[in-house]
Amino acid sequence: MLQLDNWREIRVSAPGSIMLMGEHAVLYGERAIACAVDRYMRLRLTRREDRAVIIRSALAEVQGTLDALPQEPRLSFVLATVGLYAGRLPAGFELDIESEFSHTVGLGSSAAVTAALVAALSAYAGDDTGPQAVFDAALDVIHAVQGRGSGTDLAASVQGGLIGYRVTPRQLERLPGLPEICLYYSGYKTRTPDVLERVAQASKGYEALYLDLYRLMGRTCEQAEAAILRQDWPALGRLMNIYQGLMDALGVNDATLAQMVYRLRANPQVLGCKISGSGLGDCVLALGADDSLACDYQRIPVAVSPEGVRIEYH
């Protein structure tokens, strides 16, 4: 408890994350694989004597009090998190948010900022800051802001490393590392809730077929976990390609993403590649790297971050 009494500043970092496999199917009870990546969201929280709340980030600045915070859609996850804790905090605070990655690329910035802020405010409130408590509170915020969400990227961000994950019954296993992976940003994205709505519309009249697709995605993901455990990278690449075919069947592939995928697959150094995340834009993930695509699409080299949410008291 000494650290809770004496701190002047709480610093929290949380890694970004990517989905390696399991997109969409994880919402239907199948397993997913995600990893924390070495790009971090960093927060600095200093306490105030009064009830003022001042939040500064590259996206927006907000000033209010614990009792009345303004609306700011660009900080919806941050403000929802503050709202969750406002009644339990002894006084106001100033918060500086710095991100090592843009919120437009698919590195799970909403999950990372929510995880980091839940940890910071839990520390300030004297609550449990363990990974399970941070995960549960952050998932509540994500559900409140965006509706559905499996929490896969959040789990990776909180725990760090490469993880196998299932929603119910909740399972989370650490997996060993990966060889070189690389993301390529398509230049546009469709919000996950909108992609989910498109899939829901497309599945009308084909519900049983879609459930079979989710089951196949789940089997593919389980085999991918086995390939990771035995470090069989050609097999993992092949399974990524199979999963990409299933994403296409689901209707979340498009012409640009398909072209990126096929250009990457033309390189023998790329063992496999697929959309990472919900689809209809955002990023393609390659197992291996390819320089030729980098002149047309932003290349985002990433490595697995063994570290999840980290709290420091100063």
Ligand SMILES: C[C@@](O)(CCO)CC(=O)[O-]
């Ligand atoms: C499409 C989805 O499976 C992945 C989005 O990154 C949604 C989710 O898991 O919450």
